Structures are given as C-alpha cells and as structure tokens.
Amino acid sequence: FHRFLMLHVFLLLVLYNYHVNLVSEITCEDPRDQHVSTPYNWGKMKLGEKQSYSCAYGYRKTAAVATCTQDGWTPKPLCAGKCGPPPNISNADTKEMTKNEYNTEERVKYSCFDKYILDPRPPFSSYMTCVKGEWKGKIYCLKPCIVTVDEMDKRGIMLRWKSNEKIISTHNEGIEFACQGGKKLKAQNLPRQTCNDGVINLPECEE
Structure with a gap:
C-alpha cells in the first residue's frame, strides 16, 4: 500500500x-x-x-x-462593428429620430402603424438591438381586419349594433353581426366573429 x-x-x-x-x-x-x-x-x-x-x-x-x-x-x-441605420420593419416605424450608426448594445424602439398591434409574445418585442455590427430582434405587427359593405351584402349580413359601413377591427377584436331582413343564420355559423391577424371568418345568412 x-x-x-x-x-x-x-x-x-x-x-x-x-x-x-x-x-x-x-x-x-x-x-x-x-x-x-x-x-x-x-x-x-x-x-x-x-x-x-x-x-x-x-x-x-x-x-x-x-x-x-x-x-x-x-x-x-x-x-465589434457598429450598426448602420435601423432596419425597416413591416407595418412599423421607429419611435425616435434615427442615427447613421449605433454601437453594440444600443437599441431602437418601434411602434406599429394605426390599427396594427405589436405582438408581445416571445420571441417578439418592440426593440431591435445592435449586436457586433448586426441588428438583432424580432418585431411583428398583427394586422387588422377590414370588412366592406359589399362583403356583408354578399353574405346577407349586417352589423348588429350600428348601421352598415366599412369596418376596421384590430387583432383579437370581436364584431357582432346579424342577418339582413327575412334571412336566417346558416347552420354552424356564429354571429360574433373575432379578428385574427388580418383574418376574420364572416358568417352567412340565407332565405
């Protein structure tokens, strides 16, 4: 041992x-x-x-x-490289005046256009950050839904609580419809529909 x-x-x-x-x-x-x-x-x-x-x-x-x-x-x-002007983001713009160059870790805040809503769910945020010469970050603006009078007439529907007119609803906003006179809602169609990132499923009424 x-x-x-x-x-x-x-x-x-x-x-x-x-x-x-x-x-x-x-x-x-x-x-x-x-x-x-x-x-x-x-x-x-x-x-x-x-x-x-x-x-x-x-x-x-x-x-x-x-x-x-x-x-x-x-x-x-x-x-570490500096970044140039912040990138263009679809349906959004910077909240402040931009510069020609940015240092690493500097960030720029964006806001969505009118009726567009910033997606807060990770990995999205309202900022782009300069990281060693490259802009990093993900920004997404949820689109509104547009419903025209012509679209409502084709489906025999109208707005429930106001006179018929073109309507723009933001993401996650609900719209209440009703059948035009003498018509009834088709089976499995719901009168209230919700806007989902620019898409809304309109109900339909029949004689």
Whole structure:
C-alpha cells in the first residue's frame, strides 16, 4: 500500500509539473482580429499579460485591454462593428429620430402603424438591438381586419349594433353581426366573429 501511495504522489507531481511547464510556454502572438488597428506588432506575450489596443474606423473596443489566455487574446472579438441605420420593419416605424450608426448594445424602439398591434409574445418585442455590427430582434405587427359593405351584402349580413359601413377591427377584436331582413343564420355559423391577424371568418345568412 505504501508503494502504491508513493507512486500515486509521484504521478501527481509529474502531472503538476507538466501543467506548469505547459502554461508557462503559452504565448500569444499578433491577434487575428483584422479590425485591430494598433499596435501593428504585438510580439510574443505570455499568459496573463495585457495589451492596450485600438480598433479600425467604424469599430469599437469590446474591452479596455486585451488579455493573453490559453484561448488566445480575449475578449473575442477584440473589436465589434457598429450598426448602420435601423432596419425597416413591416407595418412599423421607429419611435425616435434615427442615427447613421449605433454601437453594440444600443437599441431602437418601434411602434406599429394605426390599427396594427405589436405582438408581445416571445420571441417578439418592440426593440431591435445592435449586436457586433448586426441588428438583432424580432418585431411583428398583427394586422387588422377590414370588412366592406359589399362583403356583408354578399353574405346577407349586417352589423348588429350600428348601421352598415366599412369596418376596421384590430387583432383579437370581436364584431357582432346579424342577418339582413327575412334571412336566417346558416347552420354552424356564429354571429360574433373575432379578428385574427388580418383574418376574420364572416358568417352567412340565407332565405
């Protein structure tokens, strides 16, 4: 047992020394990030050493200094791209005046056009965020439903609580219909229908 214990300790010492030597030999050379502008020559630097740097025009530093690690220079990337103007979103517009460029983590809020409703369910939100040169985020505006007098006449229906006129209802809004004079609702047709993202199933009445 004593010999086994001594062998175990010996192996641990060998592994420890190997690790120490391996770590001491780790060096970092010039970073591969093409957007780092200065210094031009970094030379070989040891594990844990730090280096100040700057980024090319249109890019920003992701840290105050770069650090030499086992995985090379960190953080990665050293330089993050800026974003241009925020993207166009269907049926929505930005709530504030926009800029020509944005830094990483800056975000822009959108609002939907009149009668359109912002979908609040994940992964949707009201923001687009600049992330390392790209706009990230999902915005969706739920469409309203449009019902014309002509469509109602074709189905023998009318609005229950107001005179017939073209009506625009927002998503999830219900509309109550009634049969025109002398007609009755067809089987399995319901007088109240709800708008669902631009689609509404109109009931139909017959003689």
